[in-house]
Amino acid sequence: MPLPETVRVKLSSEAAESVSITPVVAQEIPIRDLVEHMLGITGKDEPRIQELLRRGALVTGASRFRWAGWEADLEGLRELLSTFPDPDPSRAFAAERCIRAVLRGGRQAIDLPREAVARKTMLRRQTYWDLLMEVVGTNAVVYGGYSYRDRADRYLREFHPPEIERLRAASGMVRYSTLRNHIQSNGFFSAELFVVR
Numbered sequence: 001m002p003l004p005e006t007v008r009v010k011l012s013s014e015a016a017e018s019v020s021i022t023p024v025v026a027q028e029i030p031i032r033d034l035v036e037h038m039l040g041i042t043g044k045d046e047p048r049i050q051e052l053l054r055r056g057a058l059v060t061g062a063s064r065f066r067w068a069g070w071e072a073d074l075e076g077l078r079e080l081l082s083t084f085p086d087p088d089p090s091r092a093f094a095a096e097r098c099i100r101a102v103l104r105g106g107r108q109a110i111d112l113p114r115e116a117v118a119r120k121t122m123l124r125r126q127t128y129w130d131l132l133m134e135v136v137g138t139n140a141v142v143y144g145g146y147s148y149r150d151r152a153d154r155y156l157r158e159f160h161p162p163e164i165e166r167l168r169a170a171s172g173m174v175r176y177s178t179l180r181n182h183i184q185s186n187g188f189f190s191a192e193l194f195v196v197r
Contacts, residue, residue, distance in 0.1 A: 003031050003076040010066045014059055034058075035080060037065065040149030044081050046074065053077075085146055085197060093141040093155045093195065095133040100150070100194040103167075106187030110179070117174055128173040135163050136191060144192065152194035159189055 006028040035049060037060050042048040049072075052058055056069030103110040118129035136157050144154035159167070171183040 001070050002073045003080060006030055007034050007067050009034065012064045012066075014062050014064045032080060032083070034065065034067075035077075036084070036148065039084060040147075043148065044084070044086070046077060046081070049077060049081075050074070084148065087143075087146040088153070089143040091143065091153055091195075091197075093136075093138050093143075093193065095136065095138075097195045097197075098133065098193050099152060099196055101132060101136075102192040102194075103183070103186075103188035103190070104192055105189035108182070108186050110182045110186055110188060112179070116176060116179065119175060124173060126173070128170060131170050131173070132167065132191070135159070135167060136193065141193070147194065150194050152196045155193040155195060157191045157193065159191070164189065 007030075008026060009029050010024050010026050012024045038049050038052050038058060040060060041058075042052070053072040054069045056067045058065040099114050101112045101114075103112065112129075112132070114129055117132070118127045120127055140157055142156045144156045146152075147154050168184060171180045174180040174183060
């Protein structure tokens with residue numbers, strides 16, 4: 001069956017609570033949007049996407065999507081998938097397009113959205129984001145693939161101990177106390193960086 005333009009989907013919450021009654025919302029969504037939700041889980045794995053379309057159910061994040069499943073036309077699916085970006089290891093890291101960093105290595109990842117740590121104050125010329133991008137540099141950054149969930153290329157960078165100490169010592173630049181405390185107290189030794197195209 002050819003891919004429809006839109007799919008009638010029932011949306012409900014999958015929140016992890018003891019007993020929860022949440023409303024089910026039915027709406028028409030473009031097939032491209034539905035497939036984009038799948039890509040965050042499957043990547044461009046055609047058989048898995050066909051199976052999800054046939055099954056008529058998808059759980060992603062805290063949302064459950066349900067629809068009347070159907071056998072998707074492989075050619076139509078390939079054509080749709082060609083409209084999404086592919087991983088491109090030849091793309092160099094571009095700090096100016098980096099929108100998010102996740103510090104990893106400890107018991108808890110530290111999520112650093114650019115807008116949360118890039119605000120300048122009158123007293124400081126450099127932000128924590130500026131320092132992070134300076135430490136990351138470009139030499140040791142490794143391409144890690146494309147994240148359909150984040151709509152960005154992923155890059156990985158391992159830190160040396162002096163770099164970790166420099167990032168920890170500068171945590172006072174971070175405006176939000178919870179985030180500042182995570183940087184000071186949680187262990188990390190690498191960063192996952194998300195760069196939009």
